[in-house]
Amino acid sequence: MALDCGQVTVLGAGSWGTALACHLAGDERTVKLWARRTELIEEINTCRENKRYLPGIFLPASIQVTVDLEQALAGAEVVVFSVPSHTFRAVLRKALPFIPAGALIVNTAKGIEENSMQRLSEVFISEAGPARAKNYAVLSGPSHAEEVALKMPTAVVVASASQHTAVLAQDLFMRENLRVYTNPDIIGVELGGALKNVIALGTGIVDGLSGSDNAKAALMTRGLTEITRLGMAMHANPLTFAGLAGLGDLIVTCTSRHSRNRRAGIAIGRGKTLQQALDEVNMVVEGVRTTRAAHKLSATWGVEMPITEQMYQVLFHNLPPRAAVNNLMTRGKTREVEELALAKIKW
Ligand SMILES: NC(=O)C1=CN([C@@H]2O[C@H](COP(=O)(O)OP(=O)(O)OC[C@H]3O[C@@H](n4cnc5c(N)ncnc54)[C@H](OP(=O)(O)O)[C@@H]3O)[C@@H](O)[C@H]2O)C=CC1
Numbered sequence: 439m440a441l442d443c444g445q446v447t448v449l450g451a452g453s454w455g456t457a458l459a460c461h462l463a464g465d466e467r468t469v470k471l472w473a474r475r476t477e478l479i480e481e482i483n484t485c486r487e488n489k490r491y492l493p494g495i496f497l498p499a500s501i502q503v504t505v506d507l508e509q510a511l512a513g514a515e516v517v518v519f520s521v522p523s524h525t526f527r528a529v530l531r532k533a534l535p536f537i538p539a540g541a542l543i544v545n546t547a548k549g550i551e552e553n554s555m556q557r558l559s560e561v562f563i564s565e566a567g568p569a570r571a572k573n574y575a576v577l578s579g580p581s582h583a584e585e586v587a588l589k590m591p592t593a594v595v596v597a598s599a600s601q602h603t604a605v606l607a608q609d610l611f612m613r614e615n616l617r618v619y620t621n622p623d624i625i626g627v628e629l630g631g632a633l634k635n636v637i638a639l640g641t642g643i644v645d646g647l648s649g650s651d652n653a654k655a656a657l658m659t660r661g662l663t664e665i666t667r668l669g670m671a672m673h674a675n676p677l678t679f680a681g682l683a684g685l686g687d688l689i690v691t692c693t694s695r696h697s698r699n700r701r702a703g704i705a706i707g708r709g710k711t712l713q714q715a716l717d718e719v720n721m722v723v724e725g726v727r728t729t730r731a732a733h734k735l736s737a738t739w740g741v742e743m744p745i746t747e748q749m750y751q752v753l754f755h756n757l758p759p760r761a762a763v764n765n766l767m768t769r770g771k772t773r774e775v776e777e778l779a780l781a782k783i784k785w
């Protein structure tokens with residue numbers, strides 16, 4: 439059942455912001471979509487289509503588009519952030535003076551701030567203050583904009599420090615085509631959504647190099663292991679990584695033709711430089727910055743993340759992808775689940 443609320447404002451008119459604005463439109467509510475470029479506003483007003491980011495999808499007239507942040511946020515009961523994670527702090531800072539007190543905030547970006555290594559809920563608290571944390575939720579999970587816009591069946595998860603807020607966000611987004619679960623583990627949900635992009639770049643590289651299904655399955659499985667290991671060190675619930683924000687999103691990002699991270703990886707695997715790969719994809723590839731942040735987090739928390747380490751070397755130190763594969767394959771032997779040793783589970 440959709441939440442009965444008068445106005446939703448979506449900040450960010452890329453693929454995801456546009457798809458979510460379409461998803462939330464109707465139900466006799468106003469949806470305002472904020473974009474930073476006037477040309478995009480003009481295009482949407484003329485054609486009711488966002489040709490660059492979500493071609494072929496009709497934007498209903500009930501979606502009002504604007505470049506004016508104050509106007510976009512006036513009267514908002516819900517504010518959905520759909521800007522790339524590295525721009526979240528700056529956009530939030532500009533938006534905060536205009537966000538009505540008590541508005542529900544739902545962040546849909548997937549990333550970790552590079553310099554501060556903060557998760558986006560931490561960025562939010564550092565800018566908005568701890569009192570507003572109870573109104574903040576993160577929405578994550580396997581959900582490509584192209585499919586949500588076509589109303590294909592999709593399941594996602596919302597996490598919040600407040601159960602009430604999580605349930606409000608669940609009610610807001612829940613539809614026949616979008617099933618929404620709640621999870622109290624905001625740390626795990628944020629880390630899962632961000633870190634899967636590092637692994638998707640890796641499986642894309644394998645696709646570009648050889649297309650080996652065995653290698654991709656190994657990367658996905660061992661990738662999830664190191665994500666979980668970091669998550670546990672950072673006080674996430676390990677079960678979250680077996681859920682939609684962990685395994686679910688990892689599967690979609692590592693296998694889908696829609697995945698920008700995977701597509702960038704394929705280009706690198708075929709011999710393109712990082713910059714050439716990013717230019718080719720021409721949309722946000724969150725995994726690149728997240729690889730740097732994850733590399734720092736693994737050092738900070740003293741957690742071994744061999745795939746992240748190799749991805750870091752490939753992306754930022756010109757390690758040839760084949761050498762990275764070789765480095766991973768020839769590491770010292772180890773047991774599959776190191777944590778079992780900690781739990782004193784013996785043969
Ligand atoms: N696409 C998807 O299927 C999904 C995406 N996400 C997440 O949603 C977030 C947004 O991704 P997505 O919509 O795909 O990205 P896109 O690449 O499709 O679009 C990026 C959007 O962000 C805008 N933008 C870029 N820089 C800034 C800035 N400094 N200030 C304000 N706006 C800016 C761009 O505007 P301009 O055109 O002017 O550059 C564009 O509208 C990401 O964190 C992504 O991981 C989550 C789930 C699904």
Ligand SMILES: O=C(CO)COP(=O)(O)O
Pocket residue numbers: 548579580581582635638687690691696697698699700
């Ligand atoms: O997170 C996403 C889908 O859940 C979008 O990122 P990708 O486009 O890299 O898959």
